[in-house]
Amino acid sequence: DTEVTQTPKHLVMGMTNKKSLKCEQHMGHRAMYWYKQKAKKPPELMFVYSYEKLSINESVPSRFSPECPNSSLLNLHLHALQPEDSALYLCASNAPNTGELFFGEGSRLTVL
């Protein structure tokens, strides 16, 4: 299994809603990432979890709250988002030897 699975693939939410994005991998990778990507821009790092502990937070607003329940799962909880938060949210995990990032298909978020 060399996949990173993200759900949902598409999400539309209002500014007062609370929702969550989910990510799962079963490759035994111990580092997992959240990236945000706007159209025609490269992915921007948001959070890194290493061995289930938050190791990097790229000054992301608190309306985004990551969670790593175990080594295979990574969540991103969303609350009180703004329309400018609409983007593709990519989860990735890190192969320990090469450092290659395996990306999921992404969750396309639209905030109304």
Place this chain on the structure above:
Amino acid sequence: GQNIDQPTEMTATEGAIVQINCTYQTSGFNGLFWYQQHAGEAPTFLSYNVLDGLEEKGRFSSFLSRSKGYSYLLLKELQMKDSASYLCAVRDPKGKLIFGQGTTLQVKP
């Protein structure tokens, strides 16, 4: 600081060869990656260089010169499906992957 430069757009003809350059100035270096991304899809891994030289993988090759802060991705026998964005990314000593702005390649018949 971190700075990764690559051309914004390139156009090439089906069957031809194209070289996409990437120059970087980063505080620390721990490997360079190339990713391909089709519109609306996730990036997919193409190549990884940590030592100087050429890495070949089928129609795709990647070259690295650490002293020059320079890499290129070479695509041979171009196919229409190679039309995509190509992202150069440098990994820093903390393990963060820093992406360039990407090069949009259009392959024409």
